[in-house]
Amino acid sequence: MKKQDFIYGIHAIESLLTHSPERILELWVLQGRDDDRLAPLLKAAQDFGCTAQRATKKTLDEKADSSQHQGVVARVQAAKVLAENELDALLDSTEVPFLLILDGVTDPHNLGACLRNADAAGVQGIIVPKDNSAGLTPTVSKVACGAAETVPLFQVTNLARTMRHLQDRGVWIVGTAGEADGALYQAELTGPLAIAMGAEDKGLRRLSREACDKLVSIPMAGSVSSLNVSVATGVCLFEAVRQRIK
Ligand SMILES: C[S@@+](CC[C@H](N)C(=O)[O-])C[C@H]1O[C@@H](n2cnc3c(N)ncnc32)[C@H](O)[C@@H]1O
Numbered sequence: 001m002k003k004q005d006f007i008y009g010i011h012a013i014e015s016l017l018t019h020s021p022e023r024i025l026e027l028w029v030l031q032g033r034d035d036d037r038l039a040p041l042l043k044a045a046q047d048f049g050c051t052a053q054r055a056t057k058k059t060l061d062e063k064a065d066s067s068q069h070q071g072v073v074a075r076v077q078a079a080k081v082l083a084e085n086e087l088d089a090l091l092d093s094t095e096v097p098f099l100l101i102l103d104g105v106t107d108p109h110n111l112g113a114c115l116r117n118a119d120a121a122g123v124q125g126i127i128v129p130k131d132n133s134a135g136l137t138p139t140v141s142k143v144a145c146g147a148a149e150t151v152p153l154f155q156v157t158n159l160a161r162t163m164r165h166l167q168d169r170g171v172w173i174v175g176t177a178g179e180a181d182g183a184l185y186q187a188e189l190t191g192p193l194a195i196a197m198g199a200e201d202k203g204l205r206r207l208s209r210e211a212c213d214k215l216v217s218i219p220m221a222g223s224v225s226s227l228n229v230s231v232a233t234g235v236c237l238f239e240a241v242r243q244r245i246k
Pocket residue numbers: 176177178179196197198199200201202203204216217218219220225226227228229230232233
């Protein structure tokens with residue numbers, strides 16, 4: 001298991017400072033960058049007893065392995081990914097669970113965007129299979145804009161079994177597939193709920209699909225056959241949010 005990582009980007013590091021500053025081991029800021037955008041971040045780091053070191057753009061590019069760092073990079077303890085047996089604690093402490101299942105999303109940009117959508121929609125946890133899924137990489141954290149620090153990610157060895165366990169705990173699982181007969185907008189999405197999204201290439205696997213209580217599609221008006229998974233996730237989550245608003 002990875003012990004440390006590099007996180008970069010203003011939103012990602014602000015979120016880290018807010019939610020888990022203890023994970024920060026070192027912080028670097030671009031030499032000469034002293035603008036208003038960075039000032040609150042530097043103040044929060046200092047309040048936590050973490051002094052930012054100044055570094056050249058080349059050094060930051062190398063540490064982040066990317067040029068998309070916006071002048072700030074942190075070396076951090078690797079993010080804690082939760083296991084199947086920790087899901088029950090979440091269910092026990094949540095009155096009306098609202099969960100997202102991603103069945104094999106492998107593109108870090110898609111996982112990051114799904115985390116961002118999930119945070120915005122108030123999802124309490126994301127469940128992914130341990131194999132053939134993107135993990136919490138620095139790119140995921142950057143794209144998630146801080147949501148990698150706020151939405152717990154559960155990695156499970158057998159997704160279909162976990163889905164049955166969720167059902168035993170009273171969670172209704174709505175799977176999504178372009179060819180499903182039921183339309184998202186007619187589905188009941190109030191109550192304890194998990195929305196299951198499929199992989200970029202093949203969609204939901206057969207066993208995951210069979211484990212769903214209902215399959216729905218997002219009506220498509222044009223000629224493309226499907227939406228990008230992160231876009232579809234946003235559409236589905238926010239239809240649920242619309243229905244769940246009291
Ligand atoms: C790019 S699509 C996968 C397309 C794949 N060729 C398939 O056969 O499902 C990735 C995921 O986004 C969601 N998705 C995309 N478009 C959708 C739609 N129109 N209705 C429901 N879900 C959709 C589904 O969860 C799907 O598994």
